[in-house]
Amino acid sequence: MNNDAIQKYILKNKDNLRIAATVGEAWPKIRLQIVDGFLDRLKIRLKKKLKGWQFELCDGDFFVTEYPGYYFWKPAWENQYSLCLQLFKKGEQPMLGVGRDKAYIGKRKFSDKLFNAIVSIYPSAQRDSWWEARVKMQSPESDWRKPKVLWRMHKDSKFLDEVAEQLLELEKISGPIIDELVQKK
Secondary structure, three states, rough: OOOHHHHHOOOOHHHHHHHHHHHOOOHHHHHHHHHHHHHHHHHHHHHHHHHOOOOEEEOOOOOOOOEEEEEEOHHHHHEEEOOOOOEEEEEEEEOEEEEEEEHHOOOOOOHHEEEEEEEHHHOOOEEEEEEEEEEEEOOOHHHHHHHHHHHHHHHHHHHHHHHHHHHHHHHHHHHHHHHHHHHOO
């Protein structure tokens, strides 16, 4: 389907226009419902391995704000480091990585040990003032805004498996290093 055909269909009669308006109003709520369900399932999966960790959606809603993130951390890391799944650019660029709370530790030097460990499994990792390391996700999808991807988030357990496995792999390699960093400070 292309936009011209859809627009032509919508403008064909007032019933089609009314239906289109109703669908348009429902779409943002449906996306949030899909994301909420996905994040609930992801949290359950992660909590099986990460006992006692904190989990939080921050910086707005997925697909609505520019930098929403789903963060999780050990209580000892609070206000310092967290692991994160972020949907940068409203879902266009899903990312994962190790966040650093710039407001609390912004002057602390970056950890080369942590960055190099992450680069060993994610060679494209980068860092900036908010991230010890962040990686653009290519799998399970490189752009989460598309309806086929939303459907996978909603119904495909393999989508959840891939995301959870990547986040758990990130924790496995970065967790012990972050524990060391937190103990030093």
